Amino acid sequence: MGVQAFETTVVSSRRLTATTHDIEVKKPAGFSFRPVQFTFLGLKTDRGLDVRPMSLASSPTRPNLEYGVRLSESAFKHAFAALQPGDSVVLQGPFGHFVLEEKRPAVLLAGGIGITPLKGMAEYASDKALPIPVRLLYSNSDEEDIAYRSELEELERQNPRFRVIHTLTGNLLKGWKGLVGRIGKRQLKEAAKGLDRPVYYACGKPGMVMAMMGLLSEAAIPEEDIRVELFRGY
Secondary structure: OOOOEEEEEEEEEEEEEOOEEEEEEEOOOOOOOOOOOEEEEEEEEOOEEEEEEEEOOOOOOOOEEEEEEEOOOOHHHHHHHHOOOOOEEEEEEEEOOOOOOOOOOEEEEEEHHHHHHHHHHHHHHHHOOOOOOEEEEEEEOOHHHOOOHHHHHHHHHHOOOEEEEEEEOOOOOOOOOOEEOOOOHHHHHHHHOOOOOOEEEEEEOHHHHHHHHHHHHHOOOOHHHEEEEEOOOO
């Protein structure tokens, strides 16, 4: 049986930060996915229909499907940011094996908009009241770049087993009291503290994900305990 395509409509469209945008679309009847796979998303652009792979940014337990992007000058990103409630989009899927293991502790490693599927995993763990600790180590250049910050804070309030650890890489971090610098040994140690053989999930641009794989290798984390998803950009 082939993978089905679904036409659906936009429920909401909002700017997350100065450089990122989010949409929610109505979950089509008959569509289901695991936490958290990706789909292909088709939009009408100035150049015609454009279809791109996009990680879902929401849990299967949520009523709508959510997507988030980092804005750029591409026709697809312009069309994505211009979507309004009621507009039509087409999705195909789900695809992928970047899926939360429900019985083992999780360390989620995100850079920038790579947060999207990891946010969905955190939502799933909270909504399902999974008995596993989930730690999110999230790297951004500054506080204003943190996507879904209020949603992540709400998940921390809902789920006592979920914790977010931010680290910022910018030069002008006046008043910031959290971790600084790219995700490295110190940040990783903080995120994994007290966990028994967690699974590590890394998501972001290829360079970031490759750096995480190198870091985890140096920390002697077995390959079978590492899951990765690459955002190649467009």
